[in-house]
Amino acid sequence: MLLKPFKKKWYGRRYGDYKIEKMLGEGRFGICYLATTNQGAFVVIKRFKPHILKKNEQKNVCEAVMLSKLNHHAIPKLLGVINDKELYGFVLEYKLGPTAETMLFKQKYGFNKTEIFNIGSQLISIIKYLHGKGIVHRDLRIPNVLIHDGKVSLIDFGLARWGDHERYNFDQDFSYLGDFLLYLHYSTFKKQQRVSKPWYEELDLTNEQIHLYKRMLRLEDPYSNIHELERDFLIAFRANSDK
Numbered sequence: 723m724l725l726k727p728f729k730k731k732w733y734g735r736r737y738g739d740y741k742i743e744k745m746l747g748e749g750r751f752g753i754c755y756l757a758t759t760n761q762g763a764f765v766v767i768k769r770f771k772p773h774i775l776k777k778n779e780q781k782n783v784c785e786a787v788m789l790s791k792l793n794h795h796a797i798p799k800l801l802g803v804i805n806d807k808e809l810y811g812f813v814l815e816y817k818l819g820p821t822a823e824t825m826l827f828k829q830k831y832g833f834n835k836t837e838i839f840n841i842g843s844q845l846i847s848i849i850k851y852l853h854g855k856g857i858v859h860r861d862l863r864i865p866n867v868l869i870h871d872g873k874v875s876l877i878d879f880g881l882a883r884w885g886d887h888e889r890y891n892f893d894q895d896f897s898y899l900g901d902f903l904l905y906l907h908y909s910t911f912k913k914q915q916r917v918s919k920p921w922y923e924e925l926d927l928t929n930e931q932i933h934l935y936k937r938m939l940r941l942e943d944p945y946s947n948i949h950e951l952e953r954d955f956l957i958a959f960r961a962n963s964d965k
């Protein structure tokens with residue numbers, strides 16, 4: 723008999739009320755599985771890789787501690803912890819996707835300016851909520867943002883920490899957000915010249931948008947808080963329309 727590939731060996735297994743159905747994705751730290759409850763609802767089980775568990779005990783629980791403090795419709799709720807001899811992990815609320823990464827690189831989706839504004843506004847509102855709770859996400863990247871029907875969810879709090887204005891400075895989230903939004907702008911970019919130019923020359927951006935992104939990316943005077951950033955974001959997108 724053929725052995726099941728390692729990751730699939732978990733399929734069909736039950737842990738308390740949850741049955742593992744299939745793998746959703748694998749990262750540096752763990753593997754996420756789609757699971758069902760006894761009532762047939764979907765949840766996510768995030769299982770830590772054993773070598774990560776041994777190394778980072780303190781840091782692993784960090785994600786659960788952070789999530790347990792949060793209650794926001796765009797952030798998965800922590801539903802429980804599984805502490806079985808063969809599986810240690812978290813049970814998380816299932817959020818609908820796909821990820822922005824899948825939309826950009828697999829579906830080749832092109833985001834128009836209205837969509838970029840709507841997604842940016844939602845992310846700013848999530849960051850405002852997190853920073854208000856003293857938390858820096860530190861990993862706001864395209865694989866960690868789910869988008870369904872224009873509604874955004876932010877996942878993966880594995881690197882999130884209590885902000886301290888030093889090592890875990892809140893402005894780390896601003897540069898990630900800047901990068902993220904530039905990815906969305908590039909989704910409709912058609913290269914016309916052979917030579918590559920910097921983003922602020924080749925993308926179709928207004929002066930206000932360039933100023934906004936340069937400050938987010940710390941190429942100009944960095945933002946000191948999310949409220950300051952939000953103000954410039956609204957100015958930069960105020961004449962927001964698809965010309």
Ligand SMILES: Nc1ncnc2c1ncn2[C@@H]1O[C@H](COP(=O)(O)OP(=O)(O)OP(=O)(O)O)[C@@H](O)[C@H]1O
Nearest residue numbers: 746747749750751752754766798815816817877878
């Ligand atoms: N709450 C959720 N709802 C829906 N899908 C999810 C959820 N959490 C994770 N996923 C899926 O599982 C994948 C991996 O999740 P996540 O990034 O949290 O794992 P990770 O192992 O910590 O990754 P990394 O090591 O890159 O930080 C995601 O890209 C997403 O497709």
